[in-house]
Amino acid sequence: MSQKNEMPALVLALLLTVGVLGAGFWWLMPKAGIKLGSQLTTQENTSVDDRISQGERSLVQAESKADNPVFVQAKQAGIQAMAAKQYGEATAQFQLALQSARNAPETAIYLNNAYIGTKRSHTIAVAVPIGSDPNGSLEILRGVAQAQLEFNTIRQAIPLKVVITNDDNNPNTAQQIANTLVEMPDVLGVIGHYASDVTLAAGNVYNAGGLVSISPISSTVKLSGFGKYIFRTVPSDYVAARALADYAIKRLQQKKAVVFFNSQSAYSQSLKAEFVTAIALSGGQVSAEFDLSAPNFSAAQAVNQALKQEAQLLMLAANTGTLDQALQVVQINQRRLSLVGGDDVYAPKTLEVGGRQAEGMVLAVPWHIDGNLKSAFPRQSRQLWGGDVNWRTATAYDATKALAVAIARNPTRSGVQQALTAPDFAAAGASEPVRFLPSGDRSVGIQLVKVAPGKRFGSGIDFVPLAW
Structure with missing residues (x-):
């Protein structure tokens, strides 16, 4: 040289x-109220059970260690209440936490779940790489939380409960989590996974188990036609x-x-x-x-x-x-x-x-916040999170909306797959409707x-x- x-x-x-x-949180402004700490390390010896939560444990350490005592204490109290199935108390505590720091998507999902409590609901899961990419995980969780909130405010709809899982962006861990989700009969679909390698590894499990997965991130051409249960909302x-x-x-x-x-x-x-x-x-x-x-x-x-x-x-x-x-x-x-x-x-x-x-x-x-000035999603996301979001949030939002619409049509695993592949299927997305090709790819440009x-x-x- x-x-x-x-x-x-x-x-x-x-x-x-x-x-x-x-x-910090990529596109979100410092005023959002939570500061992201140092990058986490993967923990391959963590049990699968400890990597899955509907609100009874915190997976996102960036939220648990936020520089905001009111938020941290209220969130922890909400988690304890969720573990004890005290949903009214959990709701109150999560609301208090979000009033102190609204840019906390894991907490927002837990609040949405606490609202549901023991009411009839449909369940989906989201797989994110919290240990290896906390920023990317938060971006995805924002999209899922926003779509869940919007869907659950529709009075005619059966609400959507979200299970968060942490696969650390590791193919082996992702397969273990996929096997666990396949064995959870209430789970009707999965948002994930992250890296293309990880999605391919988990995709084999979902195809064999008949469980739909929609990746908002993976763009490798190998996913095209990978199996009838594998979809994505990001262009290839x-x-x-x-x-x-x-x-x-x-x-x-x-x-x-x-x-x-x-x-x-x-x-x-x-x-x-x-x-x-x-x-x-x-x-x-x-x-x-x-x-x-x-x-x-x-x-x-x-x-x-x-x-x-x-x-x-x-x-x-x-x-x-x-x-x-x-x-x-x-x-x-x-x-x-x-x-x-x-x-x-x-x-x-x-x-x-x-x-x-x-x-x-x-x-x-895949998406830019100023790419479609007629879309309501940018304004709504800014109001919810206190700053701009990026494409991973938009494609995760689209994936969640697609799953929610498919579940509303036919709330069985095979029914969800059939709904997504129906010629007349469409779900409102962040900038344009979500439709899928027979290959599982989304019909969308770049x-x-x-x-x-x-x-x-x-x-x-x-x-x-x-x-x-």
């Missing part, structure tokens, strides 16, 4: 180490890759690209492969591929090689675990080559660490966003919806 490139890399490493710890990597390739070829007039990906991630490999194919079909080519997870990966060497090969475009198919390496590429590139990327690059860290070097980068994401000047995050740049 040349001395010229060493200094930016060293500075960036320092920023990645200490500069992003205050990101096929859709995202073709949108990015189309933009590069038609708008940027750039046909020669290099790709950065993680060989250990099913999502990253899927997005990379689809992009390579899409570029080739459009008359372009990918001249080199760089594995962000390789022990000897060097952002400086990779960018220099791309320049020597006269590449015009850098495509970042990074997953969350290799976002830091991708941001090293952004910094070292110094805006010399155009940048495009997938939805895992769509994070406040990209704006904070990438800074002005990220300006002009175009990302393919949103392109561009890093451009903006004030929403205080960093001077923002993700702005791109119309083209």
